Amino acid sequence: MNAPNASGWRPAMGDVSDAETALVTASGDRALQLEEKLIFELGRPGTCGVDMDEPVGEVLPGLAPFLRKAPLALPGLSEPETVRHYTRLSRQNYAIDLGPFPLGSCTMKHNPRLNEKAARMAGFADLHPLAPQQTARGAYEVIEQLANWLVTLTGMDSVAMTPKAGAHGELCGLLCIKAALDARGDDRRIILVPESAHGTNPATAAFAGFAVENIPANADGRVDLAALTARLGPDVAGVMITNPNTCGLFERDMKAISDAVHAAGGYVYCDGANFNAVVGKVRPGDLGVDAMHINLHKTFSTPHGGGGPGSGPVVLSAALAPFAPLPFTRRDADGVIHLVEEVDAAAFGHSQTFGRMAAFHGQMGMFTRALAYILSHGADGLRQVAEDAVLNANYILRSLEDVLHAPFGKAGPCMHEALFSDDDLPEGFTTLDIAKGLIDEGFHPMTVYFPLVVHGAMLIEPTETESKDGLDRLITSLRSLAARARNSDPSLKSAPHFAPRRRLDETLAARKPVLVWREAVAAGE
Amino acid sequence: MRYLPLTPAERADMLGVSGVASVDALFEDVPAAARLPGTVPGLPMHASEMAVERHMAALAAKNVAAGAAPFFLGAGAYRHHIPASVDHLIQRGEFLTAYTPYQPEIAQGTLQVLFEFQTQVARLLGTDVANASMYDGSTACWEAIAMAGRVTRRNKAVLSGGLHPHYTATASTMARFTGDALNVLAPELSATPDDATVIAAIDGETSCVVVQYPDVLGRIPDLAAIAEAAQVKGALLIAIVTEPVALGLIEAPGNLGADIVVGEGQSIGVGLQFGGPYLGLFGCKEKFVRQMPGRLCGQTVDAEGRRGFVLTLSTREQHIRREKATSNICTNAGLCALAFSIHMTLLGGEGLAKLARLSHQAARRTADALCVIPGVSVLNKAYVNEFTVLLPRSARDVVRDLADRGVLGGVSLARLYPGEVALQNALLVCTSEMTTDQDITALSSALSEVLEGVAA
Numbered sequence: 001m002n003a004p005n006a007s008g009w010r011p012a013m014g015d016v017s018d019a020e021t022a023l024v025t026a027s028g029d030r031a032l033q034l035e036e037k038l039i040f041e042l043g044r045p046g047t048c049g050v051d052m053d054e055p056v057g058e059v060l061p062g063l064a065p066f067l068r069k070a071p072l073a074l075p076g077l078s079e080p081e082t083v084r085h086y087t088r089l090s091r092q093n094y095a096i097d098l099g100p101f102p103l104g105s106c107t108m109k110h111n112p113r114l115n116e117k118a119a120r121m122a123g124f125a126d127l128h129p130l131a132p133q134q135t136a137r138g139a140y141e142v143i144e145q146l147a148n149w150l151v152t153l154t155g156m157d158s159v160a161m162t163p164k165a166g167a168h169g170e171l172c173g174l175l176c177i178k179a180a181l182d183a184r185g186d187d188r189r190i191i192l193v194p195e196s197a198h199g200t201n202p203a204t205a206a207f208a209g210f211a212v213e214n215i216p217a218n219a220d221g222r223v224d225l226a227a228l229t230a231r232l233g234p235d236v237a238g239v240m241i242t243n244p245n246t247c248g249l250f251e252r253d254m255k256a257i258s259d260a261v262h263a264a265g266g267y268v269y270c271d272g273a274n275f276n277a278v279v280g281k282v283r284p285g286d287l288g289v290d291a292m293h294i295n296l297h298k299t300f301s302t303p304h305g306g307g308g309p310g311s312g313p314v315v316l317s318a319a320l321a322p323f324a325p326l327p328f329t330r331r332d333a334d335g336v337i338h339l340v341e342e343v344d345a346a347a348f349g350h351s352q353t354f355g356r357m358a359a360f361h362g363q364m365g366m367f368t369r370a371l372a373y374i375l376s377h378g379a380d381g382l383r384q385v386a387e388d389a390v391l392n393a394n395y396i397l398r399s400l401e402d403v404l405h406a407p408f409g410k411a412g413p414c415m416h417e418a419l420f421s422d423d424d425l426p427e428g429f430t431t432l433d434i435a436k437g438l439i440d441e442g443f444h445p446m447t448v449y450f451p452l453v454v455h456g457a458m459l460i461e462p463t464e465t466e467s468k469d470g471l472d473r474l475i476t477s478l479r480s481l482a483a484r485a486r487n488s489d490p491s492l493k494s495a496p497h498f499a500p501r502r503r504l505d506e507t508l509a510a511r512k513p514v515l516v517w518r519e520a521v522a523a524g525e
Numbered sequence: 526m527r528y529l530p531l532t533p534a535e536r537a538d539m540l541g542v543s544g545v546a547s548v549d550a551l552f553e554d555v556p557a558a559a560r561l562p563g564t565v566p567g568l569p570m571h572a573s574e575m576a577v578e579r580h581m582a583a584l585a586a587k588n589v590a591a592g593a594a595p596f597f598l599g600a601g602a603y604r605h606h607i608p609a610s611v612d613h614l615i616q617r618g619e620f621l622t623a624y625t626p627y628q629p630e631i632a633q634g635t636l637q638v639l640f641e642f643q644t645q646v647a648r649l650l651g652t653d654v655a656n657a658s659m660y661d662g663s664t665a666c667w668e669a670i671a672m673a674g675r676v677t678r679r680n681k682a683v684l685s686g687g688l689h690p691h692y693t694a695t696a697s698t699m700a701r702f703t704g705d706a707l708n709v710l711a712p713e714l715s716a717t718p719d720d721a722t723v724i725a726a727i728d729g730e731t732s733c734v735v736v737q738y739p740d741v742l743g744r745i746p747d748l749a750a751i752a753e754a755a756q757v758k759g760a761l762l763i764a765i766v767t768e769p770v771a772l773g774l775i776e777a778p779g780n781l782g783a784d785i786v787v788g789e790g791q792s793i794g795v796g797l798q799f800g801g802p803y804l805g806l807f808g809c810k811e812k813f814v815r816q817m818p819g820r821l822c823g824q825t826v827d828a829e830g831r832r833g834f835v836l837t838l839s840t841r842e843q844h845i846r847r848e849k850a851t852s853n854i855c856t857n858a859g860l861c862a863l864a865f866s867i868h869m870t871l872l873g874g875e876g877l878a879k880l881a882r883l884s885h886q887a888a889r890r891t892a893d894a895l896c897v898i899p900g901v902s903v904l905n906k907a908y909v910n911e912f913t914v915l916l917p918r919s920a921r922d923v924v925r926d927l928a929d930r931g932v933l934g935g936v937s938l939a940r941l942y943p944g945e946v947a948l949q950n951a952l953l954v955c956t957s958e959m960t961t962d963q964d965i966t967a968l969s970s971a972l973s974e975v976l977e978g979v980a981a
Contacts, residue, residue: 005826005827005828005829005830006826006830007825007826007830009826011828036637038637038640038641039641039870040641040644043870043873045873045874045875046873046875047873048871048872048873048875048876048879049608049610049870049871049872049873049876050608050871050872050876050880052876052879052880052883052958053883053958054879055879055882055883055885055886056886057886057889059774059882059885060885060889060907060908062905062906062907062908063745063774063775063885063907063908063909066745066775066776066907067774067775067776068772068773068774068775068776068777068878069776069780071874071875071878072648072649072772072773072777072874072875072877072878073648073874074645074648074649074869074872074873074874074877075873075874076870076871076872076873076874076875076876077870077871077873079608079610079871082610082614082867082870082871083610083613083614085870086614086617086620086638086863086867087614087617089633089634089637089638090614090617090619090620090634091619091634092631092632092633092634092637093619093620093623093631093632093633093634093635094619094623094628094631094632095618095619095620095621095622095623096618096622096623097618097619097621097622098618098619101622101624103624106624106625108622108624110528111621111622112528114574114577114578116616116621117578118577118578118581118585119798120612121581121582121585122585122590122592122593123584123585123586123587123588123589123590124584124585124588124798124799125590125796125797125798126590126591126592126604126796126797127588127589127590127591127797127798127799128591128596128598128602128604128797128799128933129601129602129797129799129800129801130598130600130601130602130936130940130941131588131589131591131598131799131933132924132925132928132933134925134928134929135588135589135928135933136588136589136799137587137588138583138584138585138586138587138588139584139588139799141584141587142584145584149568152565152567152568153565153568164660164661164664164801164802165660165854165855165856166855166856167843167853167854167855167856168660168664168854170853171853175698175702178702198844198855199842199843199844199845199846199847199850199855200843200844200853200855202843202847202848203843203846203847203848203850203852203853204843204853205848206848206849206850206853207671207703207852207853208702208703209702209703209704212847212848249554250552250554250555252554252555252556254556254559255556255558255559278552278555280561280564280565281552281555281560281561282552282555282559282560282561283559283561283565286558286559287559303621303622303860304622304623304624304625304859305615305620305621305623305859305860305861305863306620306623306624306625306626306632306634306635306638306859306860306863307624307625307626307635307657307820307856307857307859308625308658308660308802308856308857308858308859308860308861309660309801309802309856309858309859309860309861310855310856311801311802325698341940341943342694342943342944343940343943354698354701355694355697355698355701356691356694356695356698357664357695357698357699358660358661358663358664358691358695358801359601359661359662359663359689359691359692359695359789359800359803360601360602360691360799360800360801360803361799361800361801362800362801363801363802364798364799364800364801365798365799365801365802366801366802368581371581372577372578372581375569375572375576375577375580376526376527376528376571376572376574376577377526377528377571378568378569378570378571378572379564379565379568379569379570380564380570380571381526381528381529381570381571382565383564383565384526384529385529387548387551388529388531388536390548390551390552391531391536391539391540391543391548391551392531392539394539394543394545394551395539395542395543397543398542398543398544399542412553412554413543413545413550413551413552413553413554415551415554435628436630439628439630439631444624444628444631445628450844464529464531465528465529465530466530467530467531468530468531468535468538468539470530494828496630496631499630499631500630500631500633501629501630501633501827501831501833502630502827502828502829502831503630503827503828504629504630504825504826504827504828504833504834504835505825505826505827505828506825506835506837508825508826509823509824509825509835509837510823510837510838510839510840513814513821513823513837513838514823514824514825515640515643515647515654515655515814515821515822515823515824515837516640516643516644516647516648516653516654516655517640517641517644517824
C-alpha cells in the first residue's frame with residue numbers, strides 16, 4: 001500500500017500491493033486489534049469516575065479574587081470506561097512482558113514483580129519526603145544499603161543518590177568535576193567526548209557550561225588513545241568515556257586513559273549505561289574512574305515505564321566525593337542513619353558540596369525496586385547476570401555475522417550487545433527496513449542508526465533474562481529478514497504490515513506540530 | 526537464580542557457538558588486573574523472593590506511613606487519595622515494561638497517552654502546549670529558566686521569595702556553573718506575598734521572573750500584575766505550581782499571562798514515595814515551542830491515512846543535536862505521566878474542582894481549630910489547602926514533639942530555610958480530601974499539649 005495518505009505523503013515502499021483484502025468492519029476494529037478514541041472524544045463534561053463528598057461551606061473570603069473564571073474544560077470518564085480506555089491502549093504497545101526487546105544500550109531486561117510489591121509497601125509508598133527524621137529511619141536505611149552495594153560493586157569511594165536519571169547523573173558528575181576544579185582555582189573548560197558517545201554526554205557537558213570536543217575512534221571501535229593523549233592539556237577538564245562502549249566493546253585502554261587524564265590534571269567521567277555487562281566482574285574504581293552514573297533502570301532492572309522514570313546515582317572517587325550534592329545519608333558512630341541536609345552539611349564535614357540538584361532525596365521508588373533486585377541476585381547472581389548478558393550477545397553475534405555485517409566481529413568477542421552495520425544489505429534496503437520487518441515478526445526492533453561511528457548501525461542487546469529459545473526465535477527472524485532483503489523482497493520496504501499502525505509520517509508531525517487535542521483539529525479531519 | 530533462564534547445558538552449547546572454551550574468554554578484553562577472580566568481596570549471596578520480601582517489609586515497618594497517623598505535610602509533596610484503578614492500570618506490563626516510543630507502530634498506546642497527557646496538562650496550566658513531562662518540578666523549574674534565557678537572549682532571572690527553597694537551591698546550583706545571574710529575593714513572613722518587590726526587581730536585562738502559585742507559604746501572588754510588569758520589560762513570567770490540585774479552584778497561570786508554567790504533578794495520581802519518582806509538568810505559549818526542553822508527542826497519519834502519534838520536534842533533543850540541544854534530558858517521567866493522566870481522566874474538570882474544594886474546606890476547618898490555641902495564629906490572608914501557622918516556639922522542635930505524640934503535624938520552615946532566624950517559628954500545614962475531623966482534633970490537641978506553658 002503505497003498510495004499517498006491523507007497528508008499527501010507517500011511512504012518509501014516497494015512496488016507491491018498488500019495481500020490483505022479490502023475487508024472493512026463497521027466498528028473499525030478487527031477482532032483483537034482494537035482502535036481507541038481519545039478521552040476528549042469519549043468523555044463528557046460532568047462525568048466523574050471518583051465518588052466524593054459534597055463540599056460544605058463557602059471558600060475563604062480572601063480567596064475570592066483568585067477563583068477560576070470558567071470551569072476547567074476536561075472531560076471525565078466513569079471507572080469502567082477509564083479501565084477500558086487504558087487497557088485497550090495498552091494493547092497497542094510492545095513490551096518486555098510480550099517478548100524479546102533487544103534494544104541496544106537500553107537494557108530491556110525482565111522487571112521482577114517482587115520489586116513492584118516492595119515499592120508499594122505503605123512504609124515506602126506513602127511516606128512524605130520531609131517526614132520527621134524519627135519517622136523515616138527505614139527509608140534512610142534503604143538509601144544507605146543501596147548506596148553500600150553501589151559503592152562496593154564499583155570499588156568507588158562514595159555515591160550521590162539524588163540524580164533523577166542517567167543524564168541527570170552525568171550532570172551530577174560533571175558538576176562535581178567543575179566544583180573540584182573551582183576549589184583549586186583551575187578554569188578548565190573543555191570536556192572530551194568520543195564520537196561513539198550517547199548524545200546525552202555532549203549535551204550534558206554543554207548544559208553544565210563546558211565546551212565539547214570530539215575524539216575519534218580507532219579502527220577496532222575503541223577510543224583512539226594516541227589522539228586523546230595528544231589533546232590533553234591545561235584546558236581539558238576531563239573526558240567522558242562509555243565503558244563498555246556503545247559498540248558493545250570493552251575499552252581495553254581504560255586504565256591508560258585514566259592515568260593520562262589524571263597526569264594532565266583532568267578527571268575521568270565514565271558513562272555507566274552499560275555497567276550491566278561487567279557488574280560483579282569488574283570494578284570501575286580499579287580502572288581509575290572518578291565518577292560514573294548507574295542507570296538503575298538498566299543494570300538493576302527498575303521498569304522503563306514507556307520512557308521513565310529513571311534513576312541515576314553517581315559513584316565518586318575520593319577526589320570528587322567532597323563535592324557531592326545534598327542531601328545524603330550518613331551513619332553515625334551509634335549506627336543511627338541521618339539525612340544530611342543544608343543545615344548540617346558542615347557538621348558532617350561536607351562543606352564543599354556543590355549544593356542541591358533537585359528537590360528531596362532522589363528516586364526513592366526506584367531505590368526500593370533496585371535494592372530488592374540486588375538482594376535477590378546477591379554478589380553471585382549479579383556476576384552471573386553479566387556473564388549471561390555477554391554470552392547471549394556473543395551467541396547473537398556469531399549466529400548472524402554470516403548474514404549481517406559485523407564491523408568488529410573479527411576482532412574478538414563483544415560484551416553485552418552485538419553491533420551490525422548495513423554494509424551487507426543490498427542496494428535499496430536499509431537498516432530501517434530490517435527494523436520494521438522485525439516488528440512484523442513479533443519483536444521489538446534493535447537500536448538503529450546508533451552508534452554513529454558505524455553506517456546504518458543495528459545494535460542488539462538481548463540481556464541475560466532472554467532464554468535460549470527466545471534468542472533462537474529472534475535469530476531465525478533476523479536471518480529471514482536478511483534473506484528477504486538479499487532477494488529484494490519489496491514487501492520488506494513497506495513493513496510493518498501487521499502492527500496497529502503502518503509507517504507514520506514523522507515529517508508531517510514536525511512540519512505542522514499538533515501537540516494538543518483541539519475540537520477544531522478533530523473537526524478538520 | 527529465578528530471573529536467569531539459561532541452563533548449564535544451554536550455556537555450554539552457546540559457548541561453543543560463540544567459539545570460546547569458557548565464559549572468561551568472553552571477557553578477554555578486560556585487562557587481567559581488573560578482572561575479579563570471584564564474587565565481589567564483602568557482599569552477601571543471592572536470596573529467595575520470600576527472604577527479600579521479609580527484608581524489605583522490615584525496613585518499611587521502621588517508617589511511619591502517612592496513612593498511619595494524622596497527617597498534615599505538604600511543602601512540595603502532597604497526599605491525595607489515588608483510586609485503585611490508577612495503580613492497577615499502570616502495572617499492566619504493556620505500559621510498565623515498554624520503552625520510550627521510538628518505534629511508533631508498536632507504541633501507539635504510550636504515544637496516545639502522552640498526547641492526551643499533554644492536552645490535559647496544557648488545559649490545567651492554561652498554556653497552549655505542554656511537553657511529555659520532565660523529572661520533577663524542581664528540575665523543570667531550572668529548565669524553564671534556561672529556556673527563558675534562550676528565548677530572550679538574556680541571562681538574569683528574578684526568583685520570588687515565595688519559591689520553594691529546594692527549587693531555588695536547584696536553580697542556584699545550576700546558575701553557579703552556567704554563569705546565569707539569579708536575583709533571589711528573601712522570603713517574608715507577611716499575610717500576602719510581596720508582589721511589589723518582585724515587580725520592582727524586574728529590569729530591562731531580566732530574562733524571566735519565577736513566581737510560585739500558590740507560593741511556598743500557601744499565599745497567592747497576583748500573577749496578572751507580575752505578568753504585565755514582566756511584559757513591559759521584555760521578560761518572561763514563569764509560574765511554578767507545586768500543588769496542581771489547587772488549580773481546580775484558582776485560575777490557571779497561563780490564563781493570567783504566564784509565558785511558561787511549570788508544575789510538580791505528583792499530587793495527582795503519583796503518590797508521596799518519599800520524594801520520587803515525581804512528575805515535572807511543563808507548558809508554555811505556542812510561539813516558544815521550539816525552545817522547549819523534553820520530549821513532545823505529536824499527531825500525524827500513517828501510510829494508510831489513519832491517525833497516529835509520534836515523538837516529534839526531536840531536532841531540539843540531545844540524541845540528534847548533541848551539545849547544541851535545548852537540554853540534556855533524555856527520559857521523561859513516562860509512568861508517572863500515565864498515572865497522572867489516568868487519575869485526571871477519572872476526575873475530569875469537575876472532579877478536580879470538587880477535590881480542590883474539599884481540600885480547601887479541610888484547610889479552613891484546620892485553620893479555625895489551630896487559631897484558638899493560645900499563641901498560635903494563621904499568617905495567610907488567602908490559601909487553598911496549605912497555609913502557614915505562626916507558633917510561639919521553634920517549629921522544628923514542635924514537629925518532633927508532635928511526631929513523638931503520633932501526629933505528623935506539618936513541615937517547619939526551619940527545615941526548609943535553616944539559615945533564616947525570622948522563620949524558625951513558622952509551620953506549614955497542609956490538608957486534603959483525606960483529612961478527617963478526627964485528624965484535625967488530634968492535631969489541635971497535640972499542639973495544645975506541646976505548647977503548654979510556652980509564653981505566647
